[in-house]
Amino acid sequence: MMTGPSTREQAGAGFVVELEKFSGPLDLLLHLIKEDEVDITDLPIAKIADQFLSVIAELGLNQAADYLEMAARLLRIKAQMLLPRRLGDDEWEDPRAELVRRLLEYQQIRELVDWLGQAADARAERFGRGYEAPPPDAPPAPLQIDLNDLLAAAERVIALIPEPMLHRVVPRPLDVEGATARIQALLAERETFGWHQAVGPQATLVDVLSTFIALLELAKRSALTLSQSEPFGPMVITRAISREAA
């Protein structure tokens, strides 16, 4: 099977990517015929039809009308092989004839494509006068889709959207009053103490913030003074003397 791991990975992304691989159902059929090394004029239709169906299912091509049409054609020929029609006394109609003709014709076109591609490559190695830079890619042709296609495409895109990350924000009010009470109790007990005593053991972020605001507030009210021996040094909290004196 010509599907590498990359094809499998891309299969979920939709058939558009895979269409690039084959230029149409005839191209895919020729590929299968070449791979099986079977005689194109004596096509083992049942085998080829099965392979065709499994490949288009695997590549997600079974959503593309051209491929579906060919799949239906193959199955019809497969059925007709069981009940061939008599053309004359010794002649039986070969239901494959038309398909074989088309395949041969297409094979011829592919051979011409190789020739044309090589000719174009050779020509591209010569520059003429009045060189003009190749124009930028033309904008893609306007899409022609109906509403159902659009809805189906939208569904596929929506399915690809990951679950949004939700953060729950819970209000946690600061307990400034509690911290103030705790500091005032400490002040009544001792004349001076440090930050760690003020904030208490196993302080949460809320405790730290509440304590800090309470300290600033008390300092503003001149209930205490805050000092540090050096920048970023440990904070020393001292009972305000003026008040004590008064």
Next chain:
Amino acid sequence: MQSLAKLLEAALFAASRPLTLEELASLDPTAGEPAVRAALAALRSAYSDEHGVELVEIAEGWQFLTRREYAETIERAQFALRPRRLSPAALETLAIIAYRQPVGRLEVDEIRGVDSGAVMDKLVERGLIEVVTRGEGLGRPLLYGTTPSFQEILGLKNLEDLPRLEELSVALRRPTPVDEPE
């Protein structure tokens, strides 16, 4: 070099596209086509070895083109860039139209087994194919053919330069007419 050859040289240098024999002959109405042919041959041999450009017969005309061996260096310096390659779908469509022209969209679809409308629109836009006539039958479908630009980008002298179908390894007995559902 004789004066007619010099005149042709100047005209071919000035033009940015292949000039046909008739166009070149119009430069000097007294000369006549055989003399122009002879002058072209002289010009081509003058450029055959000693120059970085050569006189090439292309698209039913003549044009000065750089030699292939300099393509990479010129491109690396970005003085000129190779045109983008045509997609397989575009080449398939061109092949069918080149050999079946004038040909309608339905026949191209039928041979390729896929809808070719978008590809053909792009080829028209790039000037490689054009509507040449209308077919008989219902709706008088537009029939397409290749343009001189098609020959130019492939470096063909003319359409006879295309490989003949009998030369291909897959020989068809004869192109069976496709019955179009019209």
